[in-house]
Amino acid sequence: MRRVRYIFILLLLLGRAAWAAAPVFAPVAPLPPGQTLRLPADAGAHPDYRTEWWYATGWLKAADGKPLGFQVTFFRSATSHDRANPSAFAPKQLIIGHAALSDPAVGHLLHEQRSAREGFGLAYAKVGDTDVKLDDWRMRRSANGAYQVSLAAREFSLNLRLAATQAPLLQGERGYSRKGPHPAQASYYYSEPQLAVTGTVTRQDGRAQAVGGAAWLDHEWSSQALDPDASGWNWVGANLDDGGALMAFQIRDKTGGKLWAHATWRDGAGKVTQYAPEQVDFTPRALWRSPRTNAEYPVAAQLRTGATSWGITPLQDDQELDSRRSTGAVYWEGAVSISRDGVAAGRAYLEMTGYDRNMKL
Numbered sequence: 001m002r003r004v005r006y007i008f009i010l011l012l013l014l015g016r017a018a019w020a021a022a023p024v025f026a027p028v029a030p031l032p033p034g035q036t037l038r039l040p041a042d043a044g045a046h047p048d049y050r051t052e053w054w055y056a057t058g059w060l061k062a063a064d065g066k067p068l069g070f071q072v073t074f075f076r077s078a079t080s081h082d083r084a085n086p087s088a089f090a091p092k093q094l095i096i097g098h099a100a101l102s103d104p105a106v107g108h109l110l111h112e113q114r115s116a117r118e119g120f121g122l123a124y125a126k127v128g129d130t131d132v133k134l135d136d137w138r139m140r141r142s143a144n145g146a147y148q149v150s151l152a153a154r155e156f157s158l159n160l161r162l163a164a165t166q167a168p169l170l171q172g173e174r175g176y177s178r179k180g181p182h183p184a185q186a187s188y189y190y191s192e193p194q195l196a197v198t199g200t201v202t203r204q205d206g207r208a209q210a211v212g213g214a215a216w217l218d219h220e221w222s223s224q225a226l227d228p229d230a231s232g233w234n235w236v237g238a239n240l241d242d243g244g245a246l247m248a249f250q251i252r253d254k255t256g257g258k259l260w261a262h263a264t265w266r267d268g269a270g271k272v273t274q275y276a277p278e279q280v281d282f283t284p285r286a287l288w289r290s291p292r293t294n295a296e297y298p299v300a301a302q303l304r305t306g307a308t309s310w311g312i313t314p315l316q317d318d319q320e321l322d323s324r325r326s327t328g329a330v331y332w333e334g335a336v337s338i339s340r341d342g343v344a345a346g347r348a349y350l351e352m353t354g355y356d357r358n359m360k361l
Helices: 002-019
Strands: 051-061 067-078 093-102 109-117 123-125 131-134 137-141 147-152 156-163 176-178 186-203 208-222 230-240 245-253 258-266 272-275 280-289 296-305 308-314 320-323 329-340 343-353
Touching (some): 051 186, 051 230, 067 137, 093 131, 093 156, 093 320, 109 131, 156 208, 208 343, 230 296, 230 329
Antiparallel strands (some): 051 208, 067 093, 131 137, 147 156, 156 186, 245 258, 296 308, 320 329
């Protein structure tokens, strides 16, 4: 009798699992006429969408004058778990963190990754304004628009303030950013260029350096951004010396060809120019092969936006980040300098995915 009861309970539990509705995520659609993203409300999390990230990258300089690059990323990823489940233990959202420091004196990227299910005040991405936490890693936006970023990794710690100096840059059509040939292959996306950075970088030996510099922050959320034929992308976000900003990306198909592309250029006077897919191209100029993964990356490239040519040169070749323990991807994310028509024009970050294996969000 007891065995029959156990079998009945097991079948009941399995039945409930089968009845649980898989979540239906909100689609990304063009914004109605006259509507844009709502800031600061949209600076917070959007749990109705499958994937979201807050991405801060930038160049720093310490008292010795030597340059450093940094990256801090928080991802929110909705799972297929039933969102109606009232249990505090239900893994409805995952919070993932990546942090990296690029120091040419080290010769390769220092990086760390973490992940946890949302809950219990230990990991979260709050709605309403940017406030993302993963254990003792945190990114929080204050009422004056400045971000406080703090984290402790094994080989370094960051405590940085990123202060806004200009208005956010809405990507695509007022924040609706196409990522493929079909309108649903899109994200909501804005950037905050030219963030003024102050703070400290602490090394593994406890040596703290006061730093200053400039950063770029991307906030993006989507439910179905990539076409099934997409293999990865090349993306650059540049703080230009004249106060302007440049964002460009190219999504590659599985043959390595261009599937989609777009660029936004805000010049020093504030004029914004958008570039269609046929006006944007990334052309490799130098390749670097990873001794760890054997992936080969075009670490130096020529970027074309319309009639303008931009040169991309890395701070160091080895800026590969292996995040297979969290997002499952291996990608190159590094500090680069940028020139315009052969003249030095600014500093940027370059991201390249899908060179180790096809990228999946």
